[in-house]
Structure formats: structure tokens, C-alpha cells
Amino acid sequence: MLRRFREHDLRQVTELDGLWDFAFLGDCDPEVVDVAAIEFADRMAVPGCFDATPAYAGRRGLVAYRTRVLLRDDTPHRLILDGVHHWCRVFVGGKWLRDHAGGFTRFAADVVGHRAGETDVVVLVDNRFDYERCPLHQEYFDWYHYGGIARAAELHRLGKLWMDGLRVVTEDVATRTLRLTIDYGAVEPPGPTDLAVTCDGQVVLQERVDLRAATGLVRRPIELPGAALWSPDAPNLHLLHVRLGEDDVRERIGIRQVRVDGRNILINDQPVRLHGFNRHESHPQFGHGLPDALLVTDVQQLQDLGCNFVRGSHYPQDLRFLDLCDEAGICVWNEAIGWQHGPEHLTDSHFLEAQLAHVDEMVAMALNRPSVIMWGILNESHSHDPRCRPAYEALLGHLRQLDATRPVTYASNHPFDDVCLDLVDVVSINCYPGWYVGNIADIPDELDRIVAHLDATGHADRPVIISEIGAGAIPGWRDGNETRWSEQYQARLLDAVIRHLFLDRERFCGLSVWQFCDCRSSELAGRILGRPRGFNNKGVVDEYRRPKLAYEVVRRYFRKLTTWSTP
Numbered sequence: 001m002l003r004r005f006r007e008h009d010l011r012q013v014t015e016l017d018g019l020w021d022f023a024f025l026g027d028c029d030p031e032v033v034d035v036a037a038i039e040f041a042d043r044m045a046v047p048g049c050f051d052a053t054p055a056y057a058g059r060r061g062l063v064a065y066r067t068r069v070l071l072r073d074d075t076p077h078r079l080i081l082d083g084v085h086h087w088c089r090v091f092v093g094g095k096w097l098r099d100h101a102g103g104f105t106r107f108a109a110d111v112v113g114h115r116a117g118e119t120d121v122v123v124l125v126d127n128r129f130d131y132e133r134c135p136l137h138q139e140y141f142d143w144y145h146y147g148g149i150a151r152a153a154e155l156h157r158l159g160k161l162w163m164d165g166l167r168v169v170t171e172d173v174a175t176r177t178l179r180l181t182i183d184y185g186a187v188e189p190p191g192p193t194d195l196a197v198t199c200d201g202q203v204v205l206q207e208r209v210d211l212r213a214a215t216g217l218v219r220r221p222i223e224l225p226g227a228a229l230w231s232p233d234a235p236n237l238h239l240l241h242v243r244l245g246e247d248d249v250r251e252r253i254g255i256r257q258v259r260v261d262g263r264n265i266l267i268n269d270q271p272v273r274l275h276g277f278n279r280h281e282s283h284p285q286f287g288h289g290l291p292d293a294l295l296v297t298d299v300q301q302l303q304d305l306g307c308n309f310v311r312g313s314h315y316p317q318d319l320r321f322l323d324l325c326d327e328a329g330i331c332v333w334n335e336a337i338g339w340q341h342g343p344e345h346l347t348d349s350h351f352l353e354a355q356l357a358h359v360d361e362m363v364a365m366a367l368n369r370p371s372v373i374m375w376g377i378l379n380e381s382h383s384h385d386p387r388c389r390p391a392y393e394a395l396l397g398h399l400r401q402l403d404a405t406r407p408v409t410y411a412s413n414h415p416f417d418d419v420c421l422d423l424v425d426v427v428s429i430n431c432y433p434g435w436y437v438g439n440i441a442d443i444p445d446e447l448d449r450i451v452a453h454l455d456a457t458g459h460a461d462r463p464v465i466i467s468e469i470g471a472g473a474i475p476g477w478r479d480g481n482e483t484r485w486s487e488q489y490q491a492r493l494l495d496a497v498i499r500h501l502f503l504d505r506e507r508f509c510g511l512s513v514w515q516f517c518d519c520r521s522s523e524l525a526g527r528i529l530g531r532p533r534g535f536n537n538k539g540v541v542d543e544y545r546r547p548k549l550a551y552e553v554v555r556r557y558f559r560k561l562t563t564w565s566t567p
């Protein structure tokens with residue numbers, strides 16, 4: 001994947017982005033498809049979403065993508081797909097390798113036992129809603145589920161010994177001590193192997209390690225005395241190069257620690273106040289597969305707006321976006337896919353297993369991003385229903401096990417009767433005063449009522465974020481009455497919100513406005529009737545990133561706010 005830095009120097013990597021052969025198979029059961037007999041009459045961009053292109057706009061069904069790859073020798077190769085929406089089946093050389101359910105996360109399919117030479121990669125992709133095959137995507141969610149190979153694709157030659165993962169954790173900020181964990185795999189136990197680590201070109205570790213098993217972990221501390229720290233104001237990054245035998249990984253890191261203390265979120269022991277937006281990765285012409293130019297545009301606008309925070313709603317964000325946030329000093333809440341799940345899902349082991357696997361992938365891909373300061377799950381689900389509590393315990397517990405270095409949270413829309421808030425590090429509340437309930441004048445009282453209730457029910461000494469609040473504005477609609485759906489109404493509402501949260505009150509440690517850009521929504525009748533144009537219109541920019549009136553209002557406030565608050 002074309003990141004902001006090369007991920008490998010030594011490993012042979014083939015970028016598979018480009019134009020693939022394509023066939024729309026339609027309403028067809030993947031179990032009966034003869035992959036060798038598919039007629040590829042069309043072509044499609046990878047990464048990209050086929051149903052965002054005019055010929056297939058709005059269509060759902062099974063499709064097939066095909067490209068040719070070179071397997072350089074008979075050692076293991078790995079096909080890496082950064083996001084396929086939303087179910088797929090992968091074949092290399094006509095051989096089934098694996099199925100995968102759920103978009104927005106990176107997964108791999110290993111190619112072993114083959115001969116060197118050129119061969120076909122075929123990926124069957126299904127964007128239909130099928131709870132059995134892919135419970136993570138539901139048609140009722142308030143966003144449009146585009147389909148396709150939406151993120152990058154690569155083929156790696158692994159050779160005889162390879163690194164499966166590299167994890168870098170800041171153990172001690174004062175001494176700049178980091179802990180590296182290298183996860184390796186090999187065709188057979190490799191025995192004594194050279195390990196070398198450089199940081200910004202300087203050797204920081206060099207030794208011979210005895211790898212006695214074919215898979216395993218190598219853990220080492222490294223110290224980088226005097227190295228510059230990462231923070232939102234000074235987002236300093238360092239380039240690590242880790243070489244194990246003939247394989248290598250490059251990783252760009254930031255030295256920083258995040259923790260929660262009382263009402264504050266701390267980065268390197270200093271309390272931060274977060275102000276920013278919820279962001280969907282969606283565009284009418286590209287679906288979820290945003291081109292580099294659009295990612296740059298989004299980050300430019302977020303910076304222009306004076307943000308230091310993005311909530312990735314409601315699924316893991318593209319790694320290229322996280323790279324850009326690392327550079328911009330924008331803190332990210334990275335969230336697993338989910339939207340208003342009730343007990344029918346949260347007590348279903350099939351749903352939970354899919355969530356756990358998705359959380360594994362979300363964490364693995366974004367683990368070393370300094371900008372990711374917290375993990376989130378299950379947007380606005382039934383956290384007020386005791387029957388659903390075990391699901392929260394399982395998912396939040398799993399997140400903590402995978403990564404004890406970041407706070408965990410979920411966005412609750414049950415501020416007055418939630419029964420799971422004790423399970424999180426950061427209390428996050430979605431609310432829509434002035435939009436779904438009451439008027440703009442009611443906003444201060446409603447926000448105070450929420451926080452007073454939280455404070456009175458055991459959460460007085462905990463950080464609180466308003467993780468969603470906002471109003472819909474149809475782009476370009478100015479109205480003398482300044483009524484709901486007009487740009488003026490949205491601008492006035494956000495003015496009232498930000499003034500209250502940041503100028504009148506100290507209690508809140510963060511705000512993510514709903515939302516950065518308009519995005520296409522579900523086309524189910526129950527949803528679309530409340531979504532003029534078929535879009536969720538609560539963006540401060542429209543789906544083509546053209547600013548509405550509210551843009552300027554938010555910008556004026558956010559630019560005056562600082563990141564650091566006085567403890």
C-alpha cells in the first residue's frame with residue numbers, strides 16, 4: 001500500500017493497485033460460481049467501489065475481480081487486502097485461499113505450495129446484505145454500504161523467514177524507552193538469525209537471536225535518548241527499520257503515552273481538550289475508496305477548521321488517513337464497525353465472533369499509529385439493556401487485552417439509563433438537542449442536565465466527551481426563517497454547542513461534531529424519508545467538500561481553542 005513511508009526495503013512487494021478485470025455476476029450464489037468460467041467483460045479500478053461508478057450505481061450482487069501476479073519462487077507469498085466490502089472469497093491460481101467478512105480492515109491470504117510463475121488472482125466480492133455470511137454490515141445503518149476492493153491490494157514474497165507483525169509501544173517517555181515486539185513466521189525453525197534495528201538511520205540494536213521455533217515472538221526494549229516526542233502541537237515522527245534475517249519492516253512511530261486521569265485524557269502526562277469532527281470515509285464518486293487527493297483535501301480542511309480530533313465514525317479509518325493524522329497531530333478515535341445494535345445482535349454469538357475478529361484486524365493495522373489515541377466500539381447500541389452488557393464486557397475486555405496502552409470507549413445515546421459506562425475509560429455521549437429534541441435555546445440546559453446526571457451517578461471523576469451533536473443543512477439552502485435544514489440553522493446550532501461546551505464549561509474534555517462531510521445514507525424507506533437527497537446532511541462540508549455556513553462558525557471557535565487544558 002502506498003503509505004506516507006515505504007513499509008519494506010528488502011521484502012519484494014508488488015502493488016496491485018490499478019485496473020483489474022471485472023464481471024458483475026448479480027444475484028448469484030458464490031457457492032455455485034465456477035471461477036474458471038467467469039467472463040470478465042469489464043474492468044474496474046482497485047482500490048475503488050464498483051457501485052459508485054455510473055454503470056453499477058446502486059447495484060447489489062456478486063462481482064468478480066481478476067488480475068495477474070508473478071509468484072517469484074516457490075516460497076510463501078502473501079496477498080494483502082486493506083479493505084473489501086463487504087464479503088469476499090479469494091482465489092490464487094484457481095485455488096481457494098480464504099473467505100473474509102467485513103469491510104474497512106486489512107487481512108491476508110497466504111499462497112503456499114505453488115510453483116514460480118505468473119498466475120491469476122480472482123476475488124469474488126459481495127455487497128449484498130447477508131447476516132449469515134457477514135453480520136457486520138446491516139442495511140439499516142445510517143450510511144451507504146458501497147461494495148468493492150475499496151482499499152489497496154499487494155502481493156508480498158515472504159521467503160523462508162518473515163515478520164508477521166511489529167509492535168512498538170512507548171514504555172517510558174522520560175527515558176524514551178520503547179518496547180518492540182516482532183512476530184515472525186518461517187518455513188522451518190530458522191535457528192541463529194541476525195536482528196538489526198535502526199531509528200532515523202542510527203543503529204539502535206544489533207544482535208544474533210536464536211529462533212528455535214517456526215513461529216514466535218521476539219521482544220526487545222530500545223532506548224532513544226533525546227528523541228523528540230509526539231504530541232498534537234509537535235507531531236514528531238521517527239522512522240524505524242527492523243531487519244530479521246533477509247526480511248524487513250519499516251515503521252514510522254511517534255513517542256507518546258496516552259492515559260486517563262480523573263476528568264482528563266492525558267498525552268505525555270498533559271491534559272488535552274479535544275475538538276473536532278466525526279468523519280465518514282465516503283464520497284459519491286468513490287464510495288469508501290477515497291483517492292489520495294481526497295484524503296489530503298479532508299486533512300487540509302480539518303486543519304483549516306482548527307481540529308485536533310477526529311472520531312472515525314463508524315468503522316476503522318484508512319491507514320493513509322491515519323498516516324496524515326500522525327503528521328498533522330490530529331488525535332483519532334478509531335472505531336470498530338457498528339451501529340445501533342440491539343439484543344438480537346448483541347446476544348448472538350455469531351455476531352460477537354465477527355466483531356471480535358474485526359476488532360483484532362482493526363487493532364493490528366493501526367497499532368503503531370501515534371494519532372490513534374483511543375479505541376471505540378458499537379456506536380449507539382443497546383448499552384442501556386442489561387442483556388447486552390456481556391457483549392460490551394467481551395468486546396471492551398478483548399480490546400484491553402490486545403492493547404492496554406490506549407483508553408477504550410463507546411458512543412452512548414443513553415446518557416440517562418446506560419448500564420455499561422463503568423466498563424469504559426472515557427464516557428462518550430451522542431445527543432441531538434436542538435435537532436431531534438427541543439430547540440437551540442435548550443442546548444445549554446440539556447448538556448448540563450446530561451453531565452449533572454453522569455456526575456450524580458458515579459461518573460463525576462471521569463472524562464466526558466460529546467461524541468456526536470449536530471444539525472442537518474441541505475447544501476445551498478438559505479432560508480429567511482432560518483428553519484431546520486437551512487444552513488443558517490445548522491450554523492446557529494453549532495455556535496450554541498461550541499460556546500457552551502468550551503467557553504462556558506470546563507467539564508467536557510472533548511467534542512466531535514456530527515459531522516465533517518455529508519454522506520450518502522441507507523436507502524431503506526424508514527431512513528431515507530428523514531434524509532433529504534438520500535444523504536445525511538449534517539456535514540459542515542457537503543459530500544464534495546464544499547463548505548456550508550457552519551464551516552466558518554466552527555472554524556472561528558476551533559481555531560481559538562488550544563489543545564492543552566489546565567489540569
Ligand code: ADA
Nearest residue numbers: 142379380430468514536538
Ligand atoms: C446517530 C448516529 C449517526 C447518525 C446521526 C444522525 O447519532 O450515530 O451515525 O445517524 O445519529 O444524523 O442522526
